[in-house]
Amino acid sequence: MNKTITNYLSEIEFGKIQQFKNMAIVPLFSKINKDYKYLTMKEALDKELLTVKEIDHDGSVPELKVKNKAPIPIFLLDGEELIGAKQNRVLNTSILLKAKSETIIPVSCTEQGRWSYTSDEFHDSGLVMSNKARKLKSRSVGKSLEESMEFLADQCEVWNGIEELSKDADIQSPTNSMKDVFESKKEDIDNYLKALPCLPSQKGIMVFVNGKVEGFDIVSLSSAYKNIHPKLLKSYAIDSILDKKGKNNNPSIDNANNFIKKAMKCRGNKYESKGIGLDYRFETNKIVGSSLVCSEK
Numbered sequence: 001m002n003k004t005i006t007n008y009l010s011e012i013e014f015g016k017i018q019q020f021k022n023m024a025i026v027p028l029f030s031k032i033n034k035d036y037k038y039l040t041m042k043e044a045l046d047k048e049l050l051t052v053k054e055i056d057h058d059g060s061v062p063e064l065k066v067k068n069k070a071p072i073p074i075f076l077l078d079g080e081e082l083i084g085a086k087q088n089r090v091l092n093t094s095i096l097l098k099a100k101s102e103t104i105i106p107v108s109c110t111e112q113g114r115w116s117y118t119s120d121e122f123h124d125s126g127l128v129m130s131n132k133a134r135k136l137k138s139r140s141v142g143k144s145l146e147e148s149m150e151f152l153a154d155q156c157e158v159w160n161g162i163e164e165l166s167k168d169a170d171i172q173s174p175t176n177s178m179k180d181v182f183e184s185k186k187e188d189i190d191n192y193l194k195a196l197p198c199l200p201s202q203k204g205i206m207v208f209v210n211g212k213v214e215g216f217d218i219v220s221l222s223s224a225y226k227n228i229h230p231k232l233l234k235s236y237a238i239d240s241i242l243d244k245k246g247k248n249n250n251p252s253i254d255n256a257n258n259f260i261k262k263a264m265k266c267r268g269n270k271y272e273s274k275g276i277g278l279d280y281r282f283e284t285n286k287i288v289g290s291s292l293v294c295s296e297k
Contacts, residue, residue, distance in 0.1 A: 001266055002280055005291050008032060009264050012218065014253050015202070020195035022248050023240040024211075025233075026256045028204030028218050036220065036294065038073040038096060040227040041080055045124050050074055050097075052082055052122035055104060059086045059115075062152060064107050064122065068097040073276060075219070076105065077228060078290065079134040079235065081179065082122035087111045088177060089122070090129050090158075092141050092151045094292045095275040105274055106151035108137060108158045113175035125179050128228075128235040131207070131215055133161035133178075139288050142281045145271050151279075168242040182234060185241055192237040198229040205229070206256050207236040211249025213259045214239070263287060 008030065015027030044050035049070040055063050064082070068074045078094040089107035097103055110129065128134065140154035162178045173180035182189065203225045204218025217232055219225050266282040266289070273279045277294030 001264055001268055001282070002270070002291070002293060004293050005280060006264050009260055012204075012260060014206075014256055015199060017251065017253065018196050019248075019250070020192055021240065022210050022243060022245070023192065023196075023236065024208040024251050025196055025236075026206040026208075026251075026253065027199050027202045028206060028216065029201060030203050030218070030220075032220075034220060038075045038221070038224065039070055040224050041074065041076050042124050042126075042227050044068070044070060044074045052085075053120065054085050061087070061109050061155065062092075062106060063104050064089060065102065066097060066105055067102045068099060070099060072099050073097055075224060076275075077128065077217075077219075077231075078138070079128040080231065081110055081125040081127045081129060082107075083125040083179060084119040084122040086117055087114045087175075088125065088179060090137075090178075092137065092153050093274070093279055093290065095273060096277055096292060096294055097275045101275075103274060106141075106153075108153045108155055110158070110162060110178040111175050112159050112162070113173075113177075126231060126234075127179060127182055128231040129178060130161070130165055130238050131235050132239050133158065133165065134235065135215070135288055136161055138290060139283065142269075142283055142288070142290075145279075145281060146269065149271065151274065165238070165242070169238075182238060185238060188241050189234050189237050192240070193230055193233055196233055198226050202226070202229070205232055205236075206259070208249075208251040208255070209236070209240050209243060210245050210247040211251050211255075213251075213255065216259070263289065 013029040074097040088111040092106040144152040206216035268282040
């Protein structure tokens, strides 16, 4: 594994475990503070410093055109959903957009039954795709990078994941929209948001469902994580809500620490990011992940 990533993971500090129903989270902290400022997608869209459109009038399912009008970079998180234009999409990988730049970004469709304009520009849906679906997408993107150096996901697999999510939620969406599934469970998801709030200086989250680690996400800025926290929590919560086992097993900090140690042993490949930095990909039989590493230049 890359030394920068290993060093960062080794310095992660664990907060007190928070439990709600069959899901538990460990807040993640880090004293490593690099003076590298950026905006999140939500912040940039709210401030009208980011525009996201189809690449042209006809559009292209696996691509969108983004324009960063800010004087600093903008961070787009893997799995974040954008809604509008000809159909809703999710990011295929995390990207740090250069300041004052225009970029074509790789995406996947999360609304199979629509291909017509509802708006000229995209908007933030407030969601990250379900964690299970995000893991499957990450594996297919990793395979695409190995084979063709492209950040492409298996679109049929993404759609199948959304169909499975819809089936588990017992909902029929007019356009097979991922967002409709989350909306159908809004009351339940809101209970998770209330029970598991973002803490001061928090930079990430490790999530257990039924006592098993389901994943972890961490970013370099606590200010950025504060904006991302609700989206990530929803991503994990929807899977927890729809889980049929519903066991309330109690994980420990030792479990969290052991998972980080296993992650640090993963070997990975590096690729040029669509924005600033390098995109690292890691995969074993039990772990799949990625990391965006950026210099301060």
